[in-house]
Amino acid sequence: MKAGAFAGGWLTVLLTMCLVAGYGQDADALVKKVKDKLATVDNYEANGVMKTSVPFIKVPESSITIYYKKPDKFKIKKQNGVTVVPRGGVNINLAALFAGDHYTAVAAGKTVIDNIAVTIIKLLPLDEQSEAVVSTLYIDEKESLIRKAVTTTRSNGTYEVEMSYGKYTQWALPDKVAFVFSTKDYKLPKGLAFDYDTGDQPKTTPAEKNQKGRVEISYNNYQINKGIPDNFFQ
Secondary structure, eight states, rough: OOOOHHHHHHHHHHHHHHHHHHHHHHHHHHHHHHHHHHOOSHHHHHHHHEEEEBTTTTTOEEEEEEEEEEEEEEEEETTTOOOOOOOOTOOOOGGGGGGOOOOOEEEEEEEEETTEEEEEEEEESSSSTSSEEEEEEETTTTTTEEEEEEEEEESSOEEEEEOOOSTTTGTOOEEEEEEEETTTTTTOGGGGGGSSSSSSOOOOOOOHHHEEEEEEEEEEEEEESSOOGGGGOO
């Protein structure tokens, strides 16, 4: 091999390494901006409406109260007194994705969501026992907001969380959240069992089991950083 070709090859390798390192730094910086904005909320209590659309069960629209406390305490209380707590690695509250900093952030390109340019960042957990395998975030760089998150888990398949913002944008709190999942892979929270018409889990066909389920929460208002005791979530 000629010396010029050898030197050129190493130059290409070095440039590639620099670009990769640069992308990594950009990803970390962007994730930090999102985390810092989310971190302004220590706790909140919010009123809203939850609509559940699952092919094989009938769940009425419900008025709910949502409670959150940093870093990962989260509870939904329905008007009939039933409490629904997401399980199995499911994070409707986005701050929980960053709890503990036990992940590597990797840039994965750019795209557009609802006419908004977003940067794609993948979060790879460093803990081999983590329930989440990978989370893909679609981040609005201008506002430092997550517009969409897609998480693959070990026991609940892959689910998506879509966010729409408005009045509480400065707090990174959405006006509306849509949780989309495969009915084949996802185990519904136990609280939803109370909403079956008969109280028993209905029989399902293979086609129904392989459809998409959707849970939408529309927030009416938030009470932010008013304080919630830890034992409230027990």
